[in-house]
Amino acid sequence: MAFLPFYIPENRQLKIAILGGGYAGIAAMTSILRYMPEAVITLIDPRSQHVKITHLHETFRYPLEDVLIPFGILEERFGCRHVCTEFTLKENTLYQWQNDKSIRLDDQIIEFDYLLIASGAASKKMDVTPDVVTLQDFITLSGADLLSSRLDASSAQDQPISIIGGGATGVQFLFEIALFLRRKKLKNKLRLIDGGDRVLKQFPEGFSSYTQSRMSDQGIDFHPNTFYHGQVDGRIFLEERGGRGRFDLPSAMSFMFLGKKPENIFLTNTFGQVLANEFPLENIFAAGDCSSYNKFGSNVMSAQSAVRKGKLCARNILRHSGRIKVLEPYLHRDLGYVVNLGPSDAVGWLGVEGNVVTGMPALAIKEVVEIQYDLLLTGTDTYLI
Numbered sequence: 251m252a253f254l255p256f257y258i259p260e261n262r263q264l265k266i267a268i269l270g271g272g273y274a275g276i277a278a279m280t281s282i283l284r285y286m287p288e289a290v291i292t293l294i295d296p297r298s299q300h301v302k303i304t305h306l307h308e309t310f311r312y313p314l315e316d317v318l319i320p321f322g323i324l325e326e327r328f329g330c331r332h333v334c335t336e337f338t339l340k341e342n343t344l345y346q347w348q349n350d351k352s353i354r355l356d357d358q359i360i361e362f363d364y365l366l367i368a369s370g371a372a373s374k375k376m377d378v379t380p381d382v383v384t385l386q387d388f389i390t391l392s393g394a395d396l397l398s399s400r401l402d403a404s405s406a407q408d409q410p411i412s413i414i415g416g417g418a419t420g421v422q423f424l425f426e427i428a429l430f431l432r433r434k435k436l437k438n439k440l441r442l443i444d445g446g447d448r449v450l451k452q453f454p455e456g457f458s459s460y461t462q463s464r465m466s467d468q469g470i471d472f473h474p475n476t477f478y479h480g481q482v483d484g485r486i487f488l489e490e491r492g493g494r495g496r497f498d499l500p501s502a503m504s505f506m507f508l509g510k511k512p513e514n515i516f517l518t519n520t521f522g523q524v525l526a527n528e529f530p531l532e533n534i535f536a537a538g539d540c541s542s543y544n545k546f547g548s549n550v551m552s553a554q555s556a557v558r559k560g561k562l563c564a565r566n567i568l569r570h571s572g573r574i575k576v577l578e579p580y581l582h583r584d585l586g587y588v589v590n591l592g593p594s595d596a597v598g599w600l601g602v603e604g605n606v607v608t609g610m611p612a613l614a615i616k617e618v619v620e621i622q623y624d625l626l627l628t629g630t631d632t633y634l635i
């Protein structure tokens with residue numbers, strides 16, 4: 251059992267419920283078990299598998315099974331219990347949970363000493379027609395199968411394929427799709443549509459110039475300042491800001507990556523305890539994309555921040571349950587972020603945001619980060635904090 255500073259245990263078998271078995275939930279669970287192997291952990295998640303979502307775009311090259319870990323395996327490995335259900339979280343429910351220290355599900359009541367909410371953030375949505383693919387579709391079919399089957403069914407099979415959204419997710423999928431089309435010798439052109447004036451606009455300018463030059467090398471069209479209105483019967487309907495107004499183009503299918511919705515985000519204090527009417531609910535914590543911490547660390551919706559918040563909540567839950575209740579503030583700053591441009595190229599920043607790295611060095615950084623998380627899933631914690 252590892253040593254946790256400022257933790258003098260009182261109860262050695264806490265009951266902990268974790269809502270959401272993504273990056274934050276799993277990081278919290280493994281950390282709790284590191285310091286309290288006898289903890290009774292219930293993981294509540296509507297999916298039957300943990301999704302290593304940061305690898306989802308790679309399913310154009312690898313089987314989908316490579317990025318899914320059935321919760322049954324995690325139950326065996328970590329001795330937790332998975333309850334496969336979903337429920338809507340509301341502020342009054344939180345008060346009730348804090349008072350009752352239990353969650354009522356359809357057919358059972360789950361008692362807890364502490365609850366961690368780690369339910370992630372939902373993707374932004376627009377109306378989806380049969381020729382439109384969203385991120386959610388990749389959880390049931392690999393990229394390769396999804397693209398092939400939708401192309402076969404399309405009324406405009408040989409026409410260009412449109413990617414909507416030039417953020418990190420859209421760009422990572424774009425380059426994988428480009429490679430897939432080349433490997434399969436499919437002639438469809440690719441186009442990227444984005445409402446902003448450059449791709450990856452949440453990152454420094456260097457990200458955009460590098461990525462756009464790689465897109466142009468591969469013959470991918472870029473439509474900046476352009477809004478998507480829908481895809482029907484082999485045509486995509488667009489509107490260019492300040493330019494030619496509304497127009498439509500032939501399109502075999504559209505992939506929609508519009509980013510995360512800033513909804514159902516739980517505000518917490520700096521220790522990760524959820525705030526309700528500005529007061530902390532002492533036994534309810536939140537971590538990951540569904541949380542916004544009140545200073546000082548990073549609230550970026552990234553796997554790195556999700557893991558660090560999950561681990562911090564685990565340590566603070568244990569300390570709060572102990573004799574001295576000295577909690578640790580959230581100070582984590584992301585050390586970098588890398589966007590893959592296919593399997594052999596990437597662009598990212600390291601250390602400070604202006605320090606843009608590209609190519610092999612960027613790929614190597616990403617590889618290290620991914621290996622660290624894979625190790626965590628096997629029960630080996632190599633994170634320094």
Ligand SMILES: Cc1cc2nc3c(=O)[nH]c(=O)nc-3n(C[C@H](O)[C@H](O)[C@H](O)COP(=O)(O)OP(=O)(O)OC[C@H]3O[C@@H](n4cnc5c(N)ncnc54)[C@H](O)[C@@H]3O)c2cc1C
Nearest residue numbers: 270271272273274295304369370538539551552553554556
């Ligand atoms: C394609 C892609 C690539 C990415 N690449 C990177 C990257 O390279 N680096 C990086 O740092 N970040 C990356 N991200 C972002 C990163 O994946 C997220 O920031 C991270 O997954 C957030 O972790 P989380 O635990 O908060 O949420 P998630 O990992 O999304 O997990 C949330 C879990 O909660 C469950 N859930 C949802 N609603 C409920 C409910 N009501 N009750 C119970 N359970 C619920 C879900 O089923 C899911 O299992 C990428 C994202 C995508 C989509």
